[in-house]
Amino acid sequence: MITLSHYLVLSAVLFAIGLVGVYRRKNLLMLLFSTEILLNAANIGFAAISKFYGDLTGQMFAFFIVAVAASEVAVGLGLMIVWYKRRGTLDIDSMQSMHG
Amino acid sequence: MFEAIAFYTFSAITIVMFWITVTSKNALYAMSALAAGMIMISGFFFLLDADFLGVVQIIVYTGAVMALYAFGMMFFDTTRDVKERVRAPKLVFLLSGMTALVLVIALVAPILGDHIEALYPMKEGIENPQAVGIVLFTKYLVPFEVAAVMLLVAMIAGIVLAGKKMDESLTLKVEDEFTQKGAQ
Structure with a gap:
């Protein structure tokens, strides 16, 4: 029998994978992929809690997360295209224009 | 029984696909693996009786977001391997593992304390898309x-x-x- 804990553990594992990506990726495109993984892991947790507690609020938040992810990708890709036109690279280390 | 088989199959495929996304050096492989993982995640939503959410997941993520990435990648040079300099790789795994653990504890604590009550309970005899519509367009x-x-x-x-x-x-x-x- 699959319980709520199974889904929450899966959600945590996926979230950890996404965090590994966020921490170790130096390419901006790959970093955006990792944030998608983070958002999806959260979505699984919301949907699971919504099912096991018989409450639709979790699914509502999952919908809003999907909307946020879609707009994030639109703006993020636009910014990345602008940056690539300027610098010719998507490496994060090339973004240190303010040397402190 | 079938639920368990489906859950473990979907979770194995999802974890492997997302791991490929995180570790792959080729941007195209990473994007394809991410799209496959997204489809598998919609399988979880169908398992969890969130039909509408599963359909939205397929349409928005694997349809719109992945197509947007594919169009965006036309601007970048994706045939080359991505060069990345990783400092202290072990620290990365430790940090992400600890952060995920802290988040899980923070999220599970109120559930274990059983302080959660359903604000908008699911009614009997109403299909999921209809119930979603009722809650979404009122509350x-x-x-x-x-x-x-x-x-x-x-x-x-x-x-x-x-x-x-x-x-x-x-x-x-x-x-x-x-x-x-x-x-x-």
């Missing part, structure tokens, strides 16, 4: 409208950023642009 109408405005703003921002000559900035000049403009 969550204002956030829904705000999300619509946010999507409009994101669309305009995407068009302006990718279409106009935004790469010729006035505030963030590179050195040779300074000299070029100074020579005129």
Whole structure:
């Protein structure tokens, strides 16, 4: 029998994978992929809690997360295209224009 | 029984696909693996009786977001391998593992304390898309409208950023642009 804990553990594992990506990726495109993984892991947790507690609020938040992810990708890709036109690279280390 | 088989199959495939996304050096492989993982995640939503959410997941993520990435990758050189310099790889795994653990504890604590009550309980005899519509257009109408405005703003921002000559900035000049403009 699959319980709520199974889904929450899966959600945590996926979230950890996404965090590994966020921490170790130096390419901006790959970093955006990792944030998608983070958002999806959260979505699984919301949907699971919504099912096991018989409450639709979790699914509502999952919908809003999907909307946020879609707009994030639109703006993020636009910014990345602008940056690539300027610098010719998507490496994060090339973004240190303010040397402190 | 079938639920357990489906759960373990979906979770194994999802974890493997996302791991490929995180570790792959090729941007195209990473994107394909991410799309496959997204489809598998919609399987979880169907298992969890969230039919509408599963359909939205397929349409928005594997349809719109992945297509947007694919179009965006036409601007970048994706045939080359991505070169990345990773400092202290063990620290990365430790940090992400600890952060995930802390988040799980923070999220599970109220559940274990059993302080959760259903705000909008699911009614018997109403299918999931209908129930979602009822809650979304009554209790969550204002956030829904705000999300619509946010999507409009994101669309305009995407068009302006990718279409106009935004790469010729006035505030963030590179050195040779300074000299070029100074020579005129």
